[in-house]
Amino acid sequence: MTATANNASATILPFAEPAKAVRDTRPLRLITCGSVDDGKSTLIGRLLWDTKAVKEDQAATLARDSGSQNDLGLPDFALLLDGLQAEREQGITIDVAYRYFATDRRSFIVADTPGHVQYTRNMATGASTADLAVLLADARAGLLEQTRRHATIAALMGIRQFVLAVNKFDLVNYDRAIFERISNEFREFALSLGVRQITAIPMSALKGENVVYAASSAMPWYEGPTLVEALELATVRSTQAGGFRLPVQRVSRPGESFRGYQGTVAGGSIKPGDSVAILPAGTIANVKQIVTFDLVRNAAVAGDAITLVLDRQVDVARGDVIVSLDGQPMVGHEFDAQLVSLQPGGIEPGKRYWLKSGARRQRVTIEPVSQLELSTGNWQPHASVLDMNAIGKVRLSFEEQAVFDTYEQNRATGAFILIDPDTLNTVAGGMITAKRGDLGGIHQTRSADGQRVLLSLPADLAEQLMASELFASRRDETEIRRLTAKQAAEIFTNAASDI
């Protein structure tokens, strides 16, 4: 394994964030998605096998259960992954399974998700904590609707790093043109979803080519990283840059003289002496101490589980959020959100649900606005029940004030789940997109009635524009055509004469 940032940049787009000088050693959480026959189980099995994550007794159990081996003398990897008896009986993956493997450089947590359309909800579960998505495509079939669907959900859940694994590449004679075609098509699609970090890798999971070990003899023209090298170079999402956020999980009062607020820092950083606000009340105080088991700390950053001591007696309860005075989150009764419906009953308009975000649980009613048509990527107006697996834009109305960031700004304070008050089951996962004005109007300003602007741009410039968050958030209002320079010139000539 000799990954370098230079090699990787061959396939990462030029405007991707440069690889960090200091390698990130935190565990990378990734999700693998693919259609049913793209070879996902074989790929993960190969990853575990070649990184020595499968032990001899597990391999023996596998060999016993699979009976026949494939022509490479390897066991049936799917049996390694599908741990439930029902899955083995039906030969499909039903639920998310978590796998662990490590290289010399980093450790990885893989959420292995089902490929079937009816288990979209389980894919959303796996995607919610992932930093990177590996999307599989069969080199013979190219991008399927299911691949696009998975990419769309992954992007929606906030994943901003994609690896496209063009698998079964041995079956197309390692044809470079096929790889270029599929990866270009995917790159365009991913850009339109707002994803800028894209690495495409030609591979054969079955033969172990470009998974852990490079396949330079079979594909001398490919200079990019193997899958494992790409994963080693990926970055873990960090929310240290934004404002300080501490959702209070618990008030610790071991004695009269001590009162500490316990929680996990969900954004930014804090040090003794900093001024903070307690939301939603808005009370102000200063940080006196950061207490942890490992002595008193000088500072804490996003991800740290801490106990915060303030300099004065203030009313702080579980569910409150302690924040920095600069860059405060949104506080209000009405928010816009996107959500994934997770249960057979769907999400009903007007019904009162429990909403949990951070350590805060409160009553909310839901008003569906539109639904994502996964085959086209368009949002269609939709005000009725959001059925299971549907992705919808909704309005949230709270009975008491709620505190959120947008999901784009902060994955921890912008995410929520909905709980059905009758079954107490988790029925949706959601992401805050905006706060609504007090009068109920749409927060963002829309362009004037019916007016459109036609731009003609060089392809590379257009791609950068399409990759912006703003563009991605309003992609449903745009129309894109790819043309030659000559065709574009003709359109503009014709358009000019119409005015």
Place this chain on the structure above:
Amino acid sequence: MPLSVQETEVKNPPVSRPPLDPHLKALENEAIHIFREVAAEFEKPVMLYSIGKDSSVLLHLARKAFYPGRVPFPLLHVDTTWKFKEMIAFRDEIAQKYDLDLVVHTNQRGKAEGVTPFTHGSALYTDIMKTEALKQALDAGGYDAAFGGARRDEEASRAKERIYSFRTPDHKWDPRNQRPELWNVYNGMIKKGESVRAFPLSNWTEVDIWRYIQAEDIPLVPLYYAAERPYVERDGMMILAEDPRLQLLPGETVQRGSIRFRTLGCFPLTGAIRSTASNLEEVIAELEIATVSERQGRAIDRDQSGSMEKKKREGYF
């Protein structure tokens, strides 16, 4: 008893150590978050304490999560009466040292009926003295949440388990119909009689556990370290031969050798490995080149594929 931070520090002085590497720190933060969330959301949590290395890490994390306060829930040990002697001594010493509430439960009905791993076979014995005993203890305590040290990397059905794993009033797990679990937003709402098993170590691997034990200097039962010990070979396992209840079968002899244990359970069902790793550094070095998984030494896992899922569905941890 009211305590100030200062008083607590005097009682259990934390030691200044080099900072944890980012990987272990991330796992520690996640576990502490889970501990605090469960303690805040449930009325009567309990922590399953099996005295093994995972339980030792779990307990250490619980102490960290609630510092400077005490661990705000009891520890429950299901004692089959067939544990290694050194485990029981270690348990009592730890409970006293860290000022913990320890609840010990034995299935008295099973004991009275003479259920032993030798007479009833490992499957039936485990069912009565472990699973049944656990359910009795959970019902008796009225606990609505139980922490366990299970990890997803241990076994295939555990790889599917949620961090908050929902259980019916009769402690059943339905793996095909689990609650979705997104981000670190856990759904702790249950109806009366239902409960949740919570797994703060879900995302840890065996190597993580050992490296954390090393970094945090966590005390362990000495059986994890190699020493010259008496053993009997039976059914392909090396069983520790120091308990008088172990009857030698025809042809068996007590041998001696340098052995240690990778997991600890009931001594008649737990196989030792040959090893000279007598301290943490050596154990970790041995582990990093190990070619078999830790549960290889557990007789109860080997009954058939899917046997762990079956036990779990019935209420086993």
